[in-house]
Amino acid sequence: MSQSPSADDPLADLPSRARIAELILQGRPHRDTYAGWQHYRTHRGQLIPPPLTTNQWRSAPTARRTDYDLYRRITNVNLPLQRTPMQEKVTRLIRRRLNGNTLKQDDPTLAGVMVSGWGNYGKTTTVCSAAAAFEDQWLQLHSYLLPGAIPGTSDLHAPVVYVSTPVTATPKSTCVSILNFFRADFRRSATLPELVRLVSDSLRDHGVKVLVLDDISRLRMHRADDQDVLDLMRALMSLDVTLILTGVNIPATGLLREAKWDKATAQWIMPQLESTRIHGLEVTQTEHRFELVELDRFRYTTAEQITAFLNHLRGIEVHVRLLNAKKGMLTDGAMPEYLMRRTGGVVGLLGRLIEDGTQEAMDSGREALDEDLLDEIVLRRDDMTDAPDEPAVPKDPPTTRRSPRTKRRTRNTVFDDRGPRAAEDQTG
Known part of the structure; x- marks a missing residue:
């Protein structure tokens, strides 16, 4: 956090030109690696330049004015996350779930959280901010050491793992994405049981408490591989890890059985249990293990x-x-x-x-x-007043199995009366 500029040097708190160039050139590592997540956690909300009046800007040397203009361009497009009622609702749920799960002693399966919402609603930003805040508290609680670590080992302490759901998700590709977070070594020819065991060992050895799976809406329950991925995620919940899933319009993906949108509470309401099965997958198992929260827009x-x-x-x-x-x-x-x-x-x-x-x-x-x-700035849609209030939820997900069509039986025409002309032709 920068302090107010002094009267003698209004740009005293401005980073050096070399530092500004480094911010531009170095880029940022992606959050789906340990290094990238730690960079995000430790640098979030730090790009705040010192305030400057027009007179102070004019009185500064030309070179420093150029530096300040460049730096404020960076900060103006990296505005810090603001607290909103919608963001606070999701954050409270995640905080409550994480605090409760980390205190459980003998629960074989930890409950998870699903964060749904439409595009540009801030789902990933909100979830990552809440997970990073939890990691800060967890590391301080344990003096930045891995609880229960074996003496002499050098395992990374990673309370939070962030992974994006693969575009074409399979149990193998999902396991590989988790292992790639740690840059773990594994054979590309490894079987699925071997990969699952490696993932289980990695989560335990690195002290993982939270696994964030982003873009979970890429899963579609009419695909067998996606159903297997969902089974894999449920298996991970028994490893003392809290799963947080984010995606666009999650109820429409079939991960949960059909939900109804309640305008009064701006939340998804699950109907009473039904004996419904989707291709042999009991979706109520997922519903009972996750709490679904909808991230809304401003009204x-x-x-x-x-x-x-x-x-x-x-x-x-x-x-x-x-x-x-x-x-x-x-x-x-x-x-x-x-x-x-x-x-x-x-x-x-x-x-x-x-x-x-x-x-x-x-x-x-x-x-x-x-x-x-x-008015000169063009958005995707200038008129957003018709943004959806009630996300559409299909009654049943599409199926890949087509019902066999009954072949229509042809009619026997042997005894048809074709008329006098036809009879003459046959007798002639």
Whole structure:
């Protein structure tokens, strides 16, 4: 966190040019590796530049002004995660589940969490932030040492594992993705039982408490391999590991039996048990082991909803670095209604609009955000007012087995009366 700039040197807290260049050139490792996850956990929310007025910017040396402009471009497109009522609901559930599961002593299977929502709603960001916060607390609790480690070993302590579900998921490819998180050595020709054993050993040896499987909606229950992946995930839940699954419209994938959307609670409600089976897979087993939570978008109807949206805009406004920015730039006048109309309250689209707007404001020299400038930013859809309120859930997932068509039996025409002309032709 940067402090306010001093009067003598307004850019005293600005990173050096070499550091700024390093931020641009080094990129970032992906979270689906141990190194990438640790980089995310230790660097999240740190890109906050010192505030600077127009007069302070003009009084700075030209070289440092260039450095500051480049650095604020980086920070303006990496705005820190803001707390929202929707994000808080998901975070509380994850925190409650993790705290409860880590205290259990003899439960053979730990309950998991499914986080569903539509695109750009912030599912992955919310889940990763909650998991990273849990890891921070877990490491501090155990003095950054692996509990129960064998003396003389050097196993990595990885309380959280983040893995993206393979595009074409099979039990083998899922195991390989988990092993690749640790860069574990294994034979590519290993059988599935061998891979499952290696995954089990890796999770235990590295002290894994949370396994995040992102993009779980890639699974479709009409595919046999995807059903086997679901069985594998249920097996992992018996390894003292809490599973957190995220995906788009999870109820429509068939992972859970048909759910109903309750507008009042903005949550999925499971109907009473039925004796339904999907291709021999008892889906209620998954339902009973996971709690499904829906990550919603902002609404702008009640006073409470409007206040929540305004608070979110204020949080963004504090971290935007534009030389002509003023207090209330995003919250005064008709700007909140404009932003709601443009984005439909979708957090990801709102962030993209603000980020692109800051780039345009700097390039044009306006150094502020207003409706005229944001009108020049093209989103995927300008009118988001018709965003889905009730995600459609199919009654049954499609099946790959086609019901055999009954071949229509041809009619016997031997005794058909073809008329006088036909009779003459036959006798002639």
